[in-house]
Amino acid sequence: MISSPPSSTEVATSKAIQENLLTPRFYTTNFDVVASLDLTPQQRQLEVMLAEMQADYNRHHFVRDESFNQSWEHLDEVTRKAFIDYLERSCVSEFSGFLLFKELSRKLKQRSPLLAEIFHLMARDEARHAGFLNKAMADFGYSMDLGYLAKARTYTFFPIEWIIYTVYLSEKIGYWRYIIIYRHLEQHPEHSFYPLFKYFESWCQDENRHGDIFKALLHSQPHLVNTWKAKLWMRFFLLMVFATHTMTVHERSGFYQALGLDATEFDRQVIEKTNETAARAFSVVLDTQHPSFYRRLQQCSDLNQQILAIHQSTRPQFLKRLRKVLLQLAIAGHLLRLYLLRPVNAQAIWGTVR
Numbered sequence: 001m002i003s004s005p006p007s008s009t010e011v012a013t014s015k016a017i018q019e020n021l022l023t024p025r026f027y028t029t030n031f032d033v034v035a036s037l038d039l040t041p042q043q044r045q046l047e048v049m050l051a052e053m054q055a056d057y058n059r060h061h062f063v064r065d066e067s068f069n070q071s072w073e074h075l076d077e078v079t080r081k082a083f084i085d086y087l088e089r090s091c092v093s094e095f096s097g098f099l100l101f102k103e104l105s106r107k108l109k110q111r112s113p114l115l116a117e118i119f120h121l122m123a124r125d126e127a128r129h130a131g132f133l134n135k136a137m138a139d140f141g142y143s144m145d146l147g148y149l150a151k152a153r154t155y156t157f158f159p160i161e162w163i164i165y166t167v168y169l170s171e172k173i174g175y176w177r178y179i180i181i182y183r184h185l186e187q188h189p190e191h192s193f194y195p196l197f198k199y200f201e202s203w204c205q206d207e208n209r210h211g212d213i214f215k216a217l218l219h220s221q222p223h224l225v226n227t228w229k230a231k232l233w234m235r236f237f238l239l240m241v242f243a244t245h246t247m248t249v250h251e252r253s254g255f256y257q258a259l260g261l262d263a264t265e266f267d268r269q270v271i272e273k274t275n276e277t278a279a280r281a282f283s284v285v286l287d288t289q290h291p292s293f294y295r296r297l298q299q300c301s302d303l304n305q306q307i308l309a310i311h312q313s314t315r316p317q318f319l320k321r322l323r324k325v326l327l328q329l330a331i332a333g334h335l336l337r338l339y340l341l342r343p344v345n346a347q348a349i350w351g352t353v354r
Contacts (some may be wrong), residue, residue, distance in 0.1 A: 039220045049212060061199065095146050121209055123187045165218070167214050178203050238275070249270075279347075
């Protein structure tokens with residue numbers, strides 16, 4: 001189990017994951033299809049990024065210094081709980097990436113050496129992040145048994161095409177989350193209540209590089225960018241990533257409040273920046289300027305809050321299940337309406353943000 005002694009008088013305990021629709025998943029894919037990908041159109045670009053990964057510019061950036069050697073018992077209970085939840089989900093998300101990239105590297109070693117080495121080094125980065133987050137949790141009296149988690153969790157199969165879309169977006173939205181928080185705390189250091197945040201600049205560099213690798217993979221397969229099916233999938237995964245982000249951010253509103261950030265404004269800023277960034281990789285993106293876009297995302301978040309409240313209620317189980325199904329259908333209705341909005345030609349955005 002990856003852990004370190006807590007700095008307070010608490011004893012570190014294994015942190016159980018509370019499962020819900022927003023809990024990060026573990027994924028697997030068809031490795032034979034990955035091995036058969038023709039990388040020729042982006043071969044040179046991938047080789048350049050491999051050289052950057054091998055240089056490992058962040059190898060000394062994820063070392064805990066003396067600023068961690070203190071008690072955190074002064075944090076109020078609301079901030080403490082919200083921050084632990086943030087650490088937990090972030091750790092699971094990073095560890096999920098580590099497992100996927102590690103398995104890709106292992107399965108491709110003899111069949112696609114370039115990709116195998118790239119995924120090996122991406123797994124290195126994700127493991128570094130997950131371990132760092134787990135040590136942060138130990139400062140608050142918790143830790144996660146990541147070895148047990150790898151064996152106990154259910155793995156969801158995604159075709160490699162879906163993996164490319166979703167990992168690209170998750171890395172890029174991760175970049176914007178980290179850099180926006182980092183820049184905010186640079187201007188307002190009084191809100192930086194824990195040393196982890198000063199590492200976010202190095203962290204987002206890893207996220208950005210990983211996203212660029214998956215952008216190159218995407219562009220090596222023209223049918224994943226230019227066909228009408230590709231455009232439908234791009235819209236779908238953009239919407240899913242943005243909706244998940246909105247609901248997750250508002251679940252953790254106490255965490256963002258502790259940082260001096262407004263959760264709604266932070267969410268919108270991250271979505272806007274990610275949509276603009278995606279316009280450099282995708283052929284279409286979402287119309288985030290449509291009057292109903294953020295209104296419906298907020299309604300999805302409000303409905304999700306009601307679902308969370310049902311878990312705490314004392315109603316009979318069958319009534320809970322019925323109510324949750326109705327709320328989930330309402331969320332699906334809002335998402336369908338957003339999906340049917342006319343998309344934006346990515347070139348129109350790319351030209352304005354270049």
